[in-house]
Each structure stands twice: as C-alpha cells, then as structure tokens.
Amino acid sequence: MSVNHVVFVDDDDDLRRANSQTLELAGFTVIPFADAMSALQHLSPDFAGVVVTDVRMPHVDGLEFARRLREMDDGLPVLLITGHGDIEMAVSAIHEGAYDFIAKPYPAERLVQSIRRALDKRALVLENRQLRLAAESSEESLPLIGQTPVMENLRKTLRQVANADVDVLIAGETGTGKEVVAGLLHQWSRRKEGNFVALNCGALPETVIESELFGHEAGAFTGAQKKRIGRIEYASGGTLFLDEIESMPLSTQVKLLRVLETREIAPLGTNEQRAVDLRVVAAAKVDLGSPEQRSSFREDLYYRLNVVTISIPPLRERRDDILLLFAHFARRASARFGTEPVELTATLRARLLEHDWPGNVRELAHFAERTALGIKESEPARERSLEASLPQxxxxxxxxxxxxxxxxxxxxxxxxxxxxxxxxxxxxxxxxxxxxxxxxxxx
Ligand SMILES: Nc1ncnc2c1ncn2[C@@H]1O[C@H](COP(=O)(O)OP(=O)(O)OP(=O)(O)O)[C@@H](O)[C@H]1O
Ligand SMILES: [Mg+2]
Structure with missing residues (x-):
C-alpha cells in the first residue's frame, strides 16, 4: 500500500468538501469524515497515511482526537487546523506530539506541503517497523537473510542439494555469503553429525597444503615428527569446505581430482589407501570455467566439481534485500555494543540504496556496525572502501x-x-x- 492517504476531519461540510478536492488534486487519496469518532473507527495502527483535523468540533474535539490517535499509534502524524489562531493551544498541542498546526485562513499550498512532509515521515516510520519485524523473524528462521526471488530460490536449491550428497561448487564475489552457504549445505544434510572442515587454499603455501589435506606419517618428510591426520580424512562422514579453490596449486589439483574420483586417500609416507566418505564443497571468487582460468585451473577438476554450481549474486543485483540486511546487522550491532537502535533516516536510506557495495554483504555488515557505533563518514571517505575504517x-x-x-x-x-x-x-x-x-x- 502506498503511503498517500489523508484522513480529513472537519464538521463544516463546505470546508471539508473544498479541502478534500484540493488534496485530491494534489495527488493524495482523501478519506473525509465529519466527526472524530467515525474517523477513529476507520483508523488502525500502521495506517498508511496521515490525519488532518479541525480543532473546534462538537463532542470529541481535535485535541482529544489527536490524543486518542497517539495512544493507538504514536508514529501517526496528526496535523491540526484551527480558525482561532490560538497560539497557546498550538504550542501545547505540538508539545503533546501533534505534527503541525495550521491556522485559518491558510493557502492551500501550506497544507499540501505539510501533508507531503508528514507522509514522507510516516512512510519511513512504517518502513522501519516493517524492517524491524522482518529482521526479527528472519533471525529466528533463516541464517541466510533475503526476501528477493533470487534468495528465495537459493534457499530452495540449497535444501534440495544439501540432501543430494553431491559435490558442490559455490561461486560468488567477495562477501556474498559463500561460507554461510557452505555451512548450510553441511547443516541441512545428513552429514551434520560429522565434521565441517574448512581449508583456505589461498592462505597456505604450496608445501603445507598437501600435508594439510592428505595428512602424513611420522618421518614422511623433514620436519614431520608426528603422524598427522589430513583434513580430508578428518572430514570423512562430514563436509570438506575448500575455500578459494582457484588458488589451489596445480599439482595439488591433480591429487584432489584423484581423491574425488576414487574416494580414497594415501597419506604422505604411506602406501596405504584409505577410504573416505566425503562431500566436497568448494568456493571460488572467479568463474573457474572461463578461458582465462585454463592456465591455472584444471578443466577436468572443474568439470568434476561443477556437477552442481550454486551462484550467489552480488548485493547490487538484489538491491531489495539491502534494507532488510542492514536492519538485521544494525540490530545485532546495537545489541552487542549496547548502543541506541539505529533509525533509518531518509538520508541513510538513500545512501544504502545508492551505494554499489563492492564488498557485498560483508561491507554492508561493517557499515551497519559503524552506524550503530554512531560513526559518521565524511563525504570523501564514502567514496573509498567503506571497509577500511572498521578497525579504526x-x-x-x-x-x-x-x-x-x-x-x-x-x-x-x-x-x-x-x-x-x-x-x-x-x-x-x-x-x-x-x-x-x-x-x-x-x-
Ligand atoms: N544472506 C545473508 N544473510 C545474513 N548474513 C550474511 C548473508 N550473506 C553474508 N552474510 C554475512 O556476511 C559476511 C560475509 O559472508 P561470507 O564470509 O560467507 O562471504 P564469502 O562469500 O565467503 O566472502 P569471501 O569471498 O570474501 O570469503 C559474514 O559475516 C556472513 O555471516
Ligand atoms: Mg569466504
């Protein structure tokens, strides 16, 4: 429902008709009432609009009406109109929370402007409420937040694939949630009782990576004093998560391919073959199938891993999730830091929606944390990576x-x-x- 409704209350039939016409012409949807009680019956919390009311009316007057509305929904802007230019009353009404006070006679434009501002404010209040609700409910049920169709589909695919027990390749830019997805594939599968073992192929030197993966016997090479169980074996019965697989050395790729085909490993320094019950989930930031990757990534391993590929779209391609994710991270951050809840202002909202988020969800999470801490970005810093100043x-x-x-x-x-x-x-x-x-x- 678009937030452009105006409930207009005035006991004077002519004024009510004239004003309704003006406001309709200005583009609002007007719902006129001759008395406060009928208007109250029509209104409910989260009403998608604002209320304009005359003050001097028989039975329930405008001030009493405003009071009752505040009890019902204290984020509902109420604009008061009076013909008696009573400044004292105006001040006390504003004090009590009325949104604006307009004295008769007034130019139509004055009323229209005020209503427009009040509606903008109302839209933000409602959006904040809705985001808060959505963030709360998604925290309970979903570790992977997002209401856009691509995210709904992603969750559905994940559920199916998790149980199918096939190897999976996850593709996505930095910070899009590849590790979250890998974790879910494990948790939602029959393997959840087993270990979830992660290995970052980009962070380890070539010499270390093989003994990490395959393990070794004592004395297999200089420095191998003790026997070591490899990550593959440790992940047996569970899930092996190979992060940044694009950085895996070519020689290791050959060995990994063999493991994937035979489901057996031979630890360094042994002649033994040990069977493993393995599921491999690999993550890559680049498209491993592209011709540029040919020289550094084996095509046969790519096809072996590519049985199922799950692509996570960058945040800029699912902008409708930005506010929801922000609400979630901001809520979590202010709870953790013990700071005031973050209110989504019009400026903040515009900024969130305009930014391109090259660092994707991670960048957004960091930005939400800084906002919760009350740290204002200066304009030039905004163009630079938002990420850089989190440690600061x-x-x-x-x-x-x-x-x-x-x-x-x-x-x-x-x-x-x-x-x-x-x-x-x-x-x-x-x-x-x-x-x-x-x-x-x-x-
Ligand atoms: N849909 C989502 N809902 C909630 N949190 C998310 C979502 N996607 C990502 N996150 C959070 O964003 C951060 C980055 O996610 P993750 O580490 O999974 O990204 P990544 O794709 O592995 O990034 P990189 O390629 O840089 O390793 C994490 O804190 C993660 O919890
Ligand atoms: Mg990661």
Whole structure:
C-alpha cells in the first residue's frame, strides 16, 4: 500500500468538501469524515497515511482526537487546523506530539506541503517497523537473510542439494555469503553429525597444503615428527569446505581430482589407501570455467566439481534485500555494543540504496556496525572502501570503553580491569596503545 492517504476531519461540510478536492488534486487519496469518532473507527495502527483535523468540533474535539490517535499509534502524524489562531493551544498541542498546526485562513499550498512532509515521515516510520519485524523473524528462521526471488530460490536449491550428497561448487564475489552457504549445505544434510572442515587454499603455501589435506606419517618428510591426520580424512562422514579453490596449486589439483574420483586417500609416507566418505564443497571468487582460468585451473577438476554450481549474486543485483540486511546487522550491532537502535533516516536510506557495495554483504555488515557505533563518514571517505575504517572504528570504541571505565572507577586499576574483564597486562598494553594517562583519572 502506498503511503498517500489523508484522513480529513472537519464538521463544516463546505470546508471539508473544498479541502478534500484540493488534496485530491494534489495527488493524495482523501478519506473525509465529519466527526472524530467515525474517523477513529476507520483508523488502525500502521495506517498508511496521515490525519488532518479541525480543532473546534462538537463532542470529541481535535485535541482529544489527536490524543486518542497517539495512544493507538504514536508514529501517526496528526496535523491540526484551527480558525482561532490560538497560539497557546498550538504550542501545547505540538508539545503533546501533534505534527503541525495550521491556522485559518491558510493557502492551500501550506497544507499540501505539510501533508507531503508528514507522509514522507510516516512512510519511513512504517518502513522501519516493517524492517524491524522482518529482521526479527528472519533471525529466528533463516541464517541466510533475503526476501528477493533470487534468495528465495537459493534457499530452495540449497535444501534440495544439501540432501543430494553431491559435490558442490559455490561461486560468488567477495562477501556474498559463500561460507554461510557452505555451512548450510553441511547443516541441512545428513552429514551434520560429522565434521565441517574448512581449508583456505589461498592462505597456505604450496608445501603445507598437501600435508594439510592428505595428512602424513611420522618421518614422511623433514620436519614431520608426528603422524598427522589430513583434513580430508578428518572430514570423512562430514563436509570438506575448500575455500578459494582457484588458488589451489596445480599439482595439488591433480591429487584432489584423484581423491574425488576414487574416494580414497594415501597419506604422505604411506602406501596405504584409505577410504573416505566425503562431500566436497568448494568456493571460488572467479568463474573457474572461463578461458582465462585454463592456465591455472584444471578443466577436468572443474568439470568434476561443477556437477552442481550454486551462484550467489552480488548485493547490487538484489538491491531489495539491502534494507532488510542492514536492519538485521544494525540490530545485532546495537545489541552487542549496547548502543541506541539505529533509525533509518531518509538520508541513510538513500545512501544504502545508492551505494554499489563492492564488498557485498560483508561491507554492508561493517557499515551497519559503524552506524550503530554512531560513526559518521565524511563525504570523501564514502567514496573509498567503506571497509577500511572498521578497525579504526573498533579502536576508537575500545578506547572510549576504557576511558569510561577509568572514569567510573576513579582510575583505580583493580576495579577498572575487573569491570573491563581483561588481564592486567592487556590493560596496560591498551593504555599505552591508546595513549591513555590513567593518573589523570585518579581523584
Ligand atoms: N544472506 C545473508 N544473510 C545474513 N548474513 C550474511 C548473508 N550473506 C553474508 N552474510 C554475512 O556476511 C559476511 C560475509 O559472508 P561470507 O564470509 O560467507 O562471504 P564469502 O562469500 O565467503 O566472502 P569471501 O569471498 O570474501 O570469503 C559474514 O559475516 C556472513 O555471516
Ligand atoms: Mg569466504
């Protein structure tokens, strides 16, 4: 429902008709009433519009009407009209929460402008409410938030694929949720009792990656003092998550392919073959099937992994999820930091919807955290990566917590570290790093 309804209440038939006509011409949907009680019967919480009412009316007057409306829904803007230019009453009405006060006679444009602003405000209030509700319910039921059709489909596919027990390739830009998806494939499968074992192929040097994957016997190579169970074996019965598989060395790719085909491993330094009950979920930031990848990624391994590919679209291609995700992360952040709930203002909303989110959901989550901490971005910083200043923000927040604790305990070391719940040494390290002078707090 679009938020453009105006309930117009005036006991004067001529004025009511004239005003209704003007407001309809201005593009609003007007619902006229001759008295407050009939209007009250029509209105309910979350009404998609605003109320304009005359003040002087028999029975229930405009002020009493406004009071009752506030009880019903305190985010509903009420505009009062009076013919008696009673400034004192105007002030007290505004004080009590009326949105605006318009004295007769007034130019039509004055009323239209005020209604327009009130409707914008109302739309935001309703959107905030709806997002909060959606965020609350999605937290309970969904670890993968999103109401866009692509996300609905993604969840459906995940449920089917999770149970099918095939190897899966997850494709998506940075921060789109590949790890979340991998985790769900595990949790939603019969393998959930087994281990979920993750290995980041990009983070390990070539020499380490093979012994990590396949394990080794004691003495298999210099430095291999003890026997080591490989990740593949450890994941047997569960799920092996190979992150950033595009970075896997070519020589390892050959060996992995063999494991995928035979479902057996041979730890380094043994001649043994051990059977493994494996499901491999691999994630890649690039399209492994593209010709540019030919030189660094084996085509046969690609086809082996590509039985099922799950593509997660970047956030800019599912913009309708941005506000919902933001509401979720902002709620979580303000709960964690103990800060005021974040209100979605018109500026914030525009900014969220305009940004391209190259860092996808992760970037959005970090931005929500900074917003919850009340950190305002200066304009130029906005163009740079939003990601870069999160550590700074956390630093500042930490320093503030320490200062507050020192203040509260008059600089007494013991009670301050007790309140902060950190070891003494950490406390002194942090004082030094943040350049905080404890003695300044001693009274
Ligand atoms: N749909 C979603 N709902 C809720 N949280 C999400 C969603 N998608 C991503 N996240 C959160 O965003 C962050 C980034 O997600 P994740 O680590 O899964 O991304 P990724 O694709 O693995 O990124 P990278 O390629 O950089 O490793 C995580 O904190 C994750 O919990
Ligand atoms: Mg990841």
């Amino acid at each position: 923000a956390m630093e500042r927040f930490e320093a503030k917590l320490i200062r507050d604790a020192l203040e509260a305990h008059d600089g007494d070391v013991r009670s301050t570290i007790e309140a902060l719940g950190i070891p003494r040494k950490t406390f002194y390290d942090k004082l030094q790093r943040h350049n905080i002078d404890r003695s300044a707090y001693v009274k």
